[in-house]
Amino acid sequence: MASRWKATALAIALAATTAAGLAATYPAAAAIMCPNCLGFRKAFGQVYVEDGMAPQEQAMVLQTIAMARDRLRGFYGTTESDPEIFVCGDDDCYRRIGGGRSRGMALLNLALFLSPRGTSVTIASHEMSHIELHSRIGLIKTFRRDVPQWFDEGVAVIVSDDGRYLRPTSSPDRCLVEPDGALPTTRSVWIESAASAGLYAKAACRVSRWIAGHGGFPAVTRLLANIAAGESFEMAY
Structure with missing residues (x-):
């Protein structure tokens, strides 16, 4: 199978x-x-x-x-x-x-x-x-692409604990760059924009603050389970 x-x-x-x-x-x-x-x-x-x-x-x-x-x-x-x-x-x-x-x-x-x-x-x-x-x-x-690319990438930066885009875990706020404005939802636009716009740091900041405000890492697994069950990202987020 x-x-x-x-x-x-x-x-x-x-x-x-x-x-x-x-x-x-x-x-x-x-x-x-x-x-x-x-x-x-x-x-x-x-x-x-x-x-x-x-x-x-x-x-x-x-x-x-x-x-x-x-x-x-x-x-x-x-x-x-x-x-x-x-x-x-x-x-x-x-x-x-x-x-x-x-x-x-x-x-x-x-x-x-x-x-x-x-x-x-x-x-x-x-x-x-x-x-x-x-x-x-x-x-x-x-x-x-039911999960927007910026969220997928932000989670990946946090999982990898990438110091290029995040402050250390001991920091109260791990953000290096403020996530101002909309972030790319599709992979193609992300690839076109990521090199020059600091998008990894912005996505990591937005996701890290969302995680901090929703009970820690398990919030991501709950969100993904809800999407798998049929909720939209907007509803689960």
């Missing part, structure tokens, strides 16, 4: 991304179906590394992934996602799977891809947060 669901999800993903003109996601999807075909080998469990990666580098990758999973559990309590994780040892590998200039990327709730520059606890846990959120609301609601 699980393999049938994965095949169905990939088929939908490929159809949707093709329709949107995002052909760069195809090699990433192909890696899920045939890791060896894209130059990966299984390292442990759901983790795949680029074929030829040195043993000591592979050991560091597995440690990083374990620490990122701990950070994810520290936020959500328990996790519902179990993505396949692909780690590249060089930039050529990452370009081959369509990674471009990013450090990491998530494909729905199916898989996580990390570049050599993204093999850190911060980047890995950020991308894992996206996958966990998508798993909790389901495939259809993920495609429809």
Whole structure:
């Protein structure tokens, strides 16, 4: 049943991304179906590394992934996602799977891809947060973007405890930038705007204040459960 669901999800993903003109996601999807075909080998469990990666580098990758999973559990309590994780040892590998200039990327709730520059606890846990959120609301609601991109990204910054965009946890207010005005709700607009507008810090600020005002981290799991049950984001928020 699980393999049938994965095949169905990939088929939908490929159809949707093709329709949107995002052909760069195809090699990433192909890696899920045939890791060896894209130059990966299984390292442990759901983790795949680029074929030829040195043993000591592979050991560091597995440690990083374990620490990122701990950070994810520290936020959500328990996790519902179990993505396949692909780690590249060089930039050529990452370009081959369509990674471009990013450090990491998530494909729905199916898989996580990390570049050599993204093999850190911060980047890995950020991308894992996206996958966990998508798993909790389901495939259809993920495609429809029922959770706006700014909230998804803000949660990921908090999960990853990214010091580039947040003050330390000991700070009464973790905001570095005031979230003035509307923030992008769609992924395409977010990607176009994020590099120049300080959006990660703004989204993290808005979400961190919302969490603080709604009883802490469990507020996010309640919101996602309500959305999965049919509420709109506006109602759940």
